[in-house]
Every structure is written in structure tokens, then in C-alpha cells.
Amino acid sequence: MTGTAPPGPRLPALLQTFAFLLAPGRYITACQRRYGDVVRFSTKFDSNFVMVFDPAIVKQVFQAPPDRLHAGKANSLLGPVLGERSVLLLDGDEHLRQRKLMLPPFHGKRLAGYAEVMREAADNAIDAWPVGREFALMPSMQLLTLEVIMRTVFGVEEGARKDELTRRIRAMLDPVSRRAGVVLLAMSGGYLGRRRIVERFERRRAEVDEMIYEEIAMRRTAPDLEERDDVFSMLVLARDEDGRPLSDGELRDELVTLLVAGHETTATGLAWTFDLLLHNPRVLAKIEEEGDDYLDAVVKESLRIRAVIPGIGRVVQKEPFSLNGYEIPVGIEINPSIAGVHRRAYPHHSEFRPERFLEPDPPDTYTWIPFGGGVRRCLGASFALMEMRTVVRRVLERTRLEPAGDPDKVERRGITMVPKRGVRVIQPQPPS
Ligand code: HEM
Numbered sequence: 001m002t003g004t005a006p007p008g009p010r011l012p013a014l015l016q017t018f019a020f021l022l023a024p025g026r027y028i029t030a031c032q033r034r035y036g037d038v039v040r041f042s043t044k045f046d047s048n049f050v051m052v053f054d055p056a057i058v059k060q061v062f063q064a065p066p067d068r069l070h071a072g073k074a075n076s077l078l079g080p081v082l083g084e085r086s087v088l089l090l091d092g093d094e095h096l097r098q099r100k101l102m103l104p105p106f107h108g109k110r111l112a113g114y115a116e117v118m119r120e121a122a123d124n125a126i127d128a129w130p131v132g133r134e135f136a137l138m139p140s141m142q143l144l145t146l147e148v149i150m151r152t153v154f155g156v157e158e159g160a161r162k163d164e165l166t167r168r169i170r171a172m173l174d175p176v177s178r179r180a181g182v183v184l185l186a187m188s189g190g191y192l193g194r195r196r197i198v199e200r201f202e203r204r205r206a207e208v209d210e211m212i213y214e215e216i217a218m219r220r221t222a223p224d225l226e227e228r229d230d231v232f233s234m235l236v237l238a239r240d241e242d243g244r245p246l247s248d249g250e251l252r253d254e255l256v257t258l259l260v261a262g263h264e265t266t267a268t269g270l271a272w273t274f275d276l277l278l279h280n281p282r283v284l285a286k287i288e289e290e291g292d293d294y295l296d297a298v299v300k301e302s303l304r305i306r307a308v309i310p311g312i313g314r315v316v317q318k319e320p321f322s323l324n325g326y327e328i329p330v331g332i333e334i335n336p337s338i339a340g341v342h343r344r345a346y347p348h349h350s351e352f353r354p355e356r357f358l359e360p361d362p363p364d365t366y367t368w369i370p371f372g373g374g375v376r377r378c379l380g381a382s383f384a385l386m387e388m389r390t391v392v393r394r395v396l397e398r399t400r401l402e403p404a405g406d407p408d409k410v411e412r413r414g415i416t417m418v419p420k421r422g423v424r425v426i427q428p429q430p431p432s
Contacts, residue, residue: 067092299389312338
């Protein structure tokens with residue numbers, strides 16, 4: 001970068017890579033303190049990128065015209081799983097077209113209709129919890145959120161086909177989410193040489209695709225298509241401004257995108273919310289007394305203090321991008337740091353205090369950014385928030401959980417920040 005480049009550490013890329021892998025939070029915070037709110041880094045994964053920590057500067061990024069900053073390019077690592085027509089990977093007009101087609105089912109009455117499914121999925125999860133014995137919440141939340149997606153997004157009927165599709169999806173995603181770094185990197189260029197892992201993944205993806213394409217064929221001719229209320233059926237019926245429907249390939253990629261974007265993330269958000277609640281008896285007691293506004297604040301504060309996705313990317317296009325007086329060259333990725341903003345913009349940032357969201361001057365769309373922002377803001381944000389509120393409420397209505405040990409530690413897994421031990425808890429009494 002030239003004279004107007006942002007400041008940043010001068011450590012060799014290899015050392016910075018280790019710092020990012022071993023202690024990302026500590027390293028990034030230290031650099032933010034030392035260099036300010038726009039910091040340039042260099043690692044073995046990306047030799048030149050810029051992180052942003054200040055809400056006002058994040059606003060410049062979120063409000064930039066979509067043809068100047070591309071998010072799809074920054075998400076390209078997800079390509080092998082999602083497919084190239086995924087809304088997460090597209091940019092420009094194509095992105096806007098897909099996004100518009102996908103938005104309606106995630107709003108208003110349609111969304112409200114999914115609450116019952118979420119409550120039932122919570123009941124199924126609670127019914128399966130052991131009594132008087134320690135267990136991890138995270139896997140249970142993963143099953144729960146997958147069940148919700150299968151019913152609300154895919155709309156597949158209960159039965160052998162649904163079970164088989166769920167099994168194939170888990171077989172495809174489990175290793176990816178566990179070892180995303182390795183697997184995805186290996187696939188995107190193969191330079192880690194893990195050919196066997198790649199081949200196994202491709203086989204499993206083909207098994208999922210086979211069933212999804214069968215579902216697409218069946219859905220297109222389903223006699224009750226117009227009456228169905230799942231996202232899949234709405235996408236089959238959707239038409240863009242030129243009257244064009246989504247092709248089979250586009251449908252496949254968007255369905256897998258919704259699955260990947262909406263399942264692990266929400267499960268992680270829920271697991272963290274319980275971890276925080278169970279270690280904060282004051283907040284737990286207050287939820288029981290207060291109404292839905294406080295519950296909403298609890299969920300939002302959980303996503304603030306434990307950002308599920310710690311940062312997002314935008315790649316500069318066309319000409320250098322001017323960012324708070326610095327000049328960022330074409331091709332460089334700008335990363336609004338979600339976790340960084342969630343620290344930087346809040347007094348006593350490490351305190352779990354839902355009241356922040358209920359006081360005058362509450363967090364806004366640039367200080368509270370767990371779902372990103374601008375034209376790329378998470379399509380499922382309202383869906384996820386509703387699911388989290390519904391599940392937390394249902395669990396508190398039906399049972400009591402106790403923490404088994406200290407608050408969980410944060411561990412990076414692929415693109416998410418998960419609880420290291422999976423949030424271990426005990427249910428002392430059977431649920432009602
Ligand atoms: C707590 C749960 C969730 C979190 C923390 C989360 C977070 C995010 C973030 C950070 C982005 C990138 C935004 C940006 O680049 O500015 C995103 C995008 C997206 N999310 Fe979510 N998400 C969650 C749940 C969901 C759910 C439930 C769905 C759907 C069922 C979903 C679907 C999507 C889609 C389709 C995009 C791409 C939007 C675009 O590129 O236009 N997410 N999400």
C-alpha cells in the first residue's frame with residue numbers, strides 16, 4: 001500500500017498467522033489499541049487486509065455502493081459447499097436479484113408462522129435431555145436448528161425421506177464445520193494436499209445434491225405448491241422483475257446456503273445464550289419477571305458479547321476506496337470486525353448486561369452488527385432472533401438447567417466462534 005495506507009504491525013506474515021490462529025482476540029485487541037480503528041494486517045492466508053473497529057467507519061463500509069465493495073468475493077472460500085450461484089457468493093446485480101427473490105419468506109406474517117415449528121423443535125430437544133447427568137447443549141442445539149430448517153425452509157414431510165436427507169446433510173456438514181479451515185482451504189487450491197478429505201466431501205455433497213434435485217423436481221409439480229408455507233415452495237414460485245424463475249441449480253445453491261448459513265450459526269448463538277444465562281443468575285431471574293422486551297434484549301446482548309461470526313469481508317473494486325482518510329487499493333479486503341465493534345462501542349464491554357438494549361440511546365445498526373450490514377445484511381436475522389427467543393422461552397417454561405463448570409471458552413471453528421466444551425449443563429429434575 002502507498003503513503004496513505006493504514007498503520008499495522010510490522011511482524012512477518014508467518015508470525016501474524018500464528019497470532020491469528022492461536023489467540024485472535026488478544027492479538028487483534030492489542031493491535032487495535034496500538035494502531036487505532038483501521039489496522040492493516042498480513043498473514044499467510046491473506047498478505048494484505050484491513051480490519052475496521054469503529055462504528056462510524058463500519059458505516060462507511062456498509063453504505064458504500066455495492067459495485068465498489070464486493071462481499072461475494074470475500075466469501076469465496078465457501079464456494080465448494082454452497083455452489084457458485086449462492087446469494088452469499090454473488091455480487092452486483094445478480095446478488096440483488098437473488099436477494100430480492102429470497103427476502104419475502106423471511107419477513108412479516110410468513111415468518112411469524114414459523115414460531116410454532118420452533119417451539120415444537122425446542123420441545124423435542126428438551127424431551128431428549130438426560131436427567132441428573134452432565135451433557136453438552138451444543139449438539140442438541142444443532143439438531144434443533146437443523147430440524148427447524150428442514151421444516152420451515154425445506155418443508156419436507158416427516159418420514160424416511162426427511163430422515164435420510166437430514167442424515168446426508170449432517171454427513172456433509174459435520175466434518176466441514178469441525179475442520180472447516182483445513183477442508184475448505186484444501187479444496188480451494190488443494191495446497192494442503194488433503195485429497196482424501198476433499199474426495200470424501202465431494203462424494204457426500206453429491207449424495208445431498210441428488211436428494212435435493214429430486215425434491216426440486218417433486219416440488220415443481222406438487223399440486224399444493226401455492227398453499228405450502230415453506231421457504232422452498234416460495235422460492236419455486238418466485239419470479240424476478242423479468243418474470244424469470246430460479247433455475248434448478250440456483251434453487252439447489254440457495255437451499256444449501258440457507259441451510260449452511262442458518263443452522264450452525266443459530267445453534268451457536270443459542271448455546272452461548274444459555275452459557276451466559278446460566279452463569280448470570282441475576283439476568284436469569286429477571287427474564288422470568290420481565291416480558292418479551294427483556295428476552296429480546298437478552299438474545300441481542302448474547303450475540304453482542306459472543307459474536308458468532310467475528311468479522312465479515314468486502315473486497316475493493318474498480319478504484320482505491322477511501323476509508324476514513326486512508327486509501328485502500330483495489331483487490332484488498334476490508335474486514336469490519338464484528339467482535340471488535342462489539343467491544344469498542346460499549347462501556348464495560350465484557351459485562352453481560354441486556355439492559356443496554358432497553359436504555360435510551362440503545363445500540364444501532366452500526367454498533368450492534370452480529371448480522372453484518374448494508375445490502376448484505378443477514379437475510380435470516382429476524383428468523384434467527386425469533387428462533388432464539390422462542391427456544392429460550394420454551395426451555396425456561398419447561399425445565400431448569402444448571403451449569404456444569406465455569407463459563408465456556410471461545411474457540412474458532414471455521415467461520416464461527418463456538419463454545420469450546422459445547423456448554424456443559426445438568427438438568428436436575430425431569431422437564432414438565
Ligand atoms: C444467530 C444466527 C445468525 C448469525 C449470527 C448470522 C450472521 C450472518 C452474517 C454476519 C452474515 C454476513 C453479512 C454481511 O456480509 O454483512 C450473514 C449473511 C447471511 N445469512 Fe445469516 N446469520 C444467522 C442466521 C441466519 C439464518 C437463520 C439464515 C436463514 C435461514 C441466514 C441466512 C443468511 C444469508 C442468506 C446470508 C447472505 C446475505 C447476502 O449476502 O445478501 N442466517 N449472516
